[in-house]
Amino acid sequence: MSSTDTGDVPPHRYTATLAGQIERRWQRRWAEQGTFYAPNPVGSLAPADGTVPDDKFYVLDMFPYPSGTGLHVGHPLGYIGTDVFARYHRMTGRNVLHTMGFDAFGLPAELYAAQTGTHPRTTTEANIDRYLVQIRRLGLGHDERRRIATTDVDYYRWTQWIFLKIYRSWYDTEARRARPISELEAEYAAGIRPTPDGRTWARLTPDEQRKIIDSQRLVYLSEAPVNWCPGLGTVLANEEVTAEGRSDRGNLPVFRRNLRQWMMRITAYADRLLDDLDRLDWPEKVKTMQRNWIGRSHGARIRFPVGSSSSITNPRVGDTQTFGDRGTPPDIEVFTTRPDTVFGATYLVLAPEHPMISEITAPQWPAEVDSRWTAGAATPADAIAQYRRAAAQRSELERQESRDKTGVFTGTCAINPATGRQIPIFIADYVLMGYGTGAIMAVPGQDQRDWDFAEAFGLPIVRTVAPPEGFDGQAYTGEGPAINSSFLDGLGVDEAKKAITDWLEANGAGEGTVQYKLRDWLFARQRYWGEPFPIVYDQAGRPYPLPESMLPVELPDVADYSPTTFDPDDADSEPSPPLAKATDWINVELDLGDGLKTYRRDANVMPQWAGSCWYQLRYLDPYNSEAFCDPINERYWMGPRPVLHGPDDPGGVDLYVGGVEHAVLHLLYARFWHKVLYDLGYVSSEEPYRRLYNQGYIQAYAYTDARGVYVPAEEVVEEPDGRYTWRGQQVNREYGKMGKSLRNSVSPDEMSDTYGADTLRVYEMSMGPLDVSRPWATKDVVGAHRFLQRLWRNLVDENTGELRVVDTELDPNVPSDLETLRALHRAIGGVRDDYASLRLNTAIAKLIELNNYITKTYGSSRGTPRSVAEPLVLLLAPVAPHLAEELWSRLGHDRSLAHGPIPEADERYLIEDTLEYPIQINGKVRTRMTVPTSASPDEVRAAALAQARSATLIADKEPRKVIVVPGRLVNVVV
RNA sequence: GCCGGCGUAGCCCAACGGCAGAGGCACGGGCCUUAGGAGCCCGCCAGUGUGGGUUCGAAUCCCACCGCCGGCACCA
Structure with missing residues (x-):
């Protein structure tokens, strides 16, 4: 019993109590009748006669993590939006697929397990149940048969299966697609493809063959530097590390460490991931974020021969401190996007971690070395050691706070291949090892960072692009004719780039190249609650993929769920995953084709992103035990539809709704997996999500008292003078997220208790456009409730419960009837347009407008004409489905309105005289x-x-x- | 610092370059009521962040600035 029902209300008023009864009744009926079951063309979800409508629609919400804290009203915003959209399309006769499962692996359940000893599965399943209770109460038209969780063994079996497919593939750069590794072996064996050293394949030892093959797999073991987070006890992907160099979960320090880890070769797909963005109907913002993350830049690699050490101010050719006693001087290779400026390269800079530093460091400072270059050290080696130590101690944040250029001279010079002049080599932390070659040619005339460094170190500045008349800046990065550049002089930037690249290639000094910021995806985590790797190692430590027949590899029970974590600042600690402690599971006897042998299982688990890379495919065929998804079902729901979407249509789900926070991580990984599956012929769509829509967030005010402690937001009052007080004391207002800890959380359950779920749905959809963030205002919810109450009253007598509908036909020759017909058909046209283009807020406004018209015109008469009442109820159904079903049924229809009909606007009534x-x-x-x-x-x-x-x-x-x-x-x- | 988005009534929001208002909240008045109300009816409120420009006409297009939000940030 809720507060709306107190006092003397008519017995049949649309109150929260009545709404609750109606909602429970219809939710039960929908479940019993399988109203939202969407038939598949083939398999266990196919209809008996095997026919499905060609007109289909696949609506998808971003995979939720079943949090234990329960939902607040912000969570279902997108879910209601997709439900309204899905229900509208379903009413027009389309076969609509809409369901929701759970991305259920992840840290919270594991941390809880570590604290309490409760198995993460127990926690996860309880959370899923709770989540389902909450979302089912909202009346979302999900196909309940298709619910899945990434933690289901039957689901992660296929996650492992896909992993193995990726593992058993390589990227053919000529064909621009992934191919099975067996084809690579066949090409080597047949001699079509030469081996690296030219020997025939058969002459190589098995280990040599294996090394060549393994180095080309799309999944590989790498010794490269990784992001090690001691506080979490695990390594992290680049995408999971913030710009400040901390973990995006927990904000703990992250260190670069060389560790042997599984990587996925997402970089092989960099071009396609970038280029195919143009084929997607996605928000520009998200496309831009992905483009930036992939970070393709065209440029050149240029090799600078290392020459003698020398003072730039007094070069002495033939100086004694040369490489003569240490063999051939190596070349330093740099990457630049501006090869046209090479004549202005007056020094080189290596990242402090560059592997060639020790090799090229001069034993002594040259004579007359500039004191700014030595940092006061006795020798270059001392200066470098000191600089590297200082650089390692500075946090990423400190490095970013001060952009002052620092660095030291290596004592050695290189030769600019364009000018033939000697230029000094420095190390400096403004050059990053992780990008390009970790070395740059510095062109202060055209790069502000280099300009700053040159000024600090007294290095020469040569302009090689003429700035425009009146340019008074420092480095000039714009367009202009080349100067001081020999044969390039007079050329524009693009022409000069082309000319110098040709020259570099002709002279063996470099070549044009493309560089990406995107790195390969670090795919292993040293955690418990994730998918185990279907990989074992032999005694020599060589990895073997398990055959598909041995899937799934199930997670074992362990005594202790947590990885060994460390002092968050202990950079030298080593990962120790929890599965390594499950010795019975780790050590296994298998026959992988050459007899029973002992192997060790891989103790890592996959990152949480793995499960969400392909869930949209499993929704299509959740019970299939022969394949992750039948190709016929995939083609039906996700295949390209060039007739509808144009010749470049990559296919994918018809609408994908979620927050913008997954712009890079999930959306990039999922696209990558999908493309691999496409290349290998398992799916017909080239992209997983044809159209993406970012919903806004529901935000809320939070209030803190003088101590900065949050006070319950619902108890705060606004004073006439504009101040905010709580129990008499002034409080400070802030605006942002809704959350339990901020004491401003409002749950969908309490809104349903007070007004009913339909009211909550109408309110959330009427607050504004779906993609705009807006503040929650509990006091406004009543407006939506009044609307439904008035609508109900227009059709049902509040005192008797009798239908207030008259069956007399409207006569277009009667002016008042004509006015009604016009109001009705205007509403039908407008509301349908608005639904179809996701303008749900204006659709509701038009429904209210029509209802207000009905109230005014028929409120005091005998009743509302049926020919107005029925379309009104049908148009209302997508936003307030329970109420609409109830009224539809009371109007004498015994079939649900979920599949239509949908009213059509009659052109005749849209024109005025x-x-x-x-x-x-x-x-x-x-x-x-x-x-x-x-x-x-x-x-x-x-x-x-x-x-x-x-x-x-x-x-x-x-x-x-x-x-x-x-x-x-x-x-x-x- | 760079890039993007957004500024309309006290608040949330509408408005193919064409009458600034569709809808809701709040507020005021009245009705119903012993009373209260989240019931019913009626009403009030801005000239669109600021300054320019284009146009017969600008909330809408262009430029600059201000404010808020988001992304990126030594990526060579």
Whole structure:
């Protein structure tokens, strides 16, 4: 019993209690009748006669993590939006697939397990149940048969299966697609593809063959530097590390460490992931974020031969401190996007971690070395060691706070291949090892960072692009003719780039290249609650993929769920995953084709992103035990539809709704997996998500007292002077997220208790456009409730419960009936348009408008005409489905309205007989007139002038100009 | 610092370059009521962040600035 029901209300009023009864009744009926079951073309979800409508629609919400804390009203915003959209399309007769499962692996359940000893599965399943209770109460039309969780053994079996497919593939750069590794082996064996050293395949030892193959797999073991987070006890992907160099979960320090880890070769797909963005109907913002993350830049690699050490101010060729005693001087390779400026490269800079530093460091400082270059050290080696130590101690944050350029001279020079001049080599932390080659040619004339460094270290600055007249800046990065650049002089930037690249290639000094910021995906985590790797190692530590017949590899029970975590600042600690402690599971006897042998299982688990890379495919065929998804079902729901979406249509789900926070991580990984599956022929779509829509967030005010402690937001009052107080004390208002800890959380359950789920749905959808964030206002919810209550009252007598509907037909020849028909058909057209283009807020406004018209016109009469009541109920159904079903049923229909009908607007009633034109004089509305709709522009013009004259707005002479906008207005210019 | 988005009534939001208002909240008045109300009816409120420009006409298009939000940030 809720507060709306206190007092003397009519027995059949639409109150929260009645809404609750109606909602429970219809939710039960939908479940019993399988109302939202969407048939598949084939398999266990196919109808008996095997026919499905060709017109299908696949609506998808981003995979939720079943949090233990319960939902607040912000969570279901997108779910309600997709449900309204899905219900609208279902009513138009489409086969609509809409369901929701759970991305249920992850840290919270594991941390809880570590604290309490409760198995993560127990926690996870309890959380899923709780989540389902909450979302089912909202009346979301999900196909319940298709619910899955990534933690289901039957699901992660297929996650492991896909992993193995990726593992057993390589990227053929010629064909620009992934191919099975067996084809690579066959090409080597047949001699079509030469081996690296030219020997025939058969002459190589098995280990040599294996090394060549393994180095080309899309999944590989790498010794490269990884992001090690001691506080979490695990390594992290680049995408999971913030710009400040901390973990995005927990904000703990992350260190670069060389560790042997599984990587996925997402970089092989960099070009396609980038180029195919153009084929997607996604928000530009998200596309831009992915483009930036992939970070493709065209440029050149240029090799600078290391020459003698020397003072740049006093070069002495043949100096004794050369490489003569240490063998051939190596080349330093740099990456640049501006090879055209190479004549202005006056020094080189290596990242402090660059592997060649020790090799090239000179034993002594050259004579007359600039004191700014040595950092006061006795030798270059000392200076470098000192600099590296300092650099390692500075946090990423500190490095970013001060952009002052620091660095030290290596004592060695290189030769600019373009000018032939010697230029000094520095190390400096403004050059990053992780990008390009970890070395740059510094061109202060055209790069501000290099300019700053050159000024700090007294290095020469040579402009090689002429700045425009009057340019008073420092480095000039714009367009202009080349200068001081020998044969490039006079060329524009693009021409010069091309010319110098040709020259570099001809002279063996470099070549044009493409560079990406995207790194391969670190795919292993040293955690418990994730998918185990279907990989074992032999005694020699060589990895073997398990055959598909040995899947799934199930997670073992362990005594202790947590990885060994460390002092968050202990950079030298080593990962120790929890599965390594499950010795019975880790050590296994298997026959992998050459007899029973002992192997060790891989103790890592997959990152949480793995499960969400392909869930949209499993929804399509959740019970299939032969394949992750039948290709026929995939083609039906997700295949390209060029007739509908154009010749470049990559396919994918028809609408994918979620927050913008997954712009890079999940959306990039899922696209990558999908493309691999496409290349290998398992799916017909080239992209998983054809259209993406970012919903906004529901935000909320939070209040803190003088101590900074949050106080319950619902108890805060606004004073007449604009201050906010809580129990008499002034509090400070802040605006942001809704959350339990901020004490401003409102749950969907309490809203359903107070008003009903339909009211909550209508309110959330009417607050504003779906993609805009907006503040929650509990006090506004009543408006949505009043609307439903009025609508109910227009159809049902509140005192008797009898239907208040009359069956007399509306007569277009009766003016009042005609007015009703016009109001109705205007609403039908407008509401349908709005639903179809996801303008749910204006759709609701138009429904309210129609309902207000009905209230005014029929509120005190015998009843509402059926021919108005029925379309109103049908149009309401997507947003307030329970109420609409109840009314539809009371109107005498025994079938659910979930599959239609949907009212059609009749053109006849969208045209008026007469139109009112505003008449503007010089752009300002001065008067109005009414003319027949059929009036020609000339007649409208004449009528307007007559009207303006009679109102003495204009004189008798002809105005300068008269603009007639048919159907809109007339503007008279005098 | 760079890039993007957004500024309309006290609040949330509408408005193909064409009458600034569809809808809701709040507020005021009235009705119903012993009373209260989240019931019913009626009403009030801005000229669109600021300054320019284009146009017969600008919330809408262009430029600059201000404010808020988001993304990126030594990526060579």
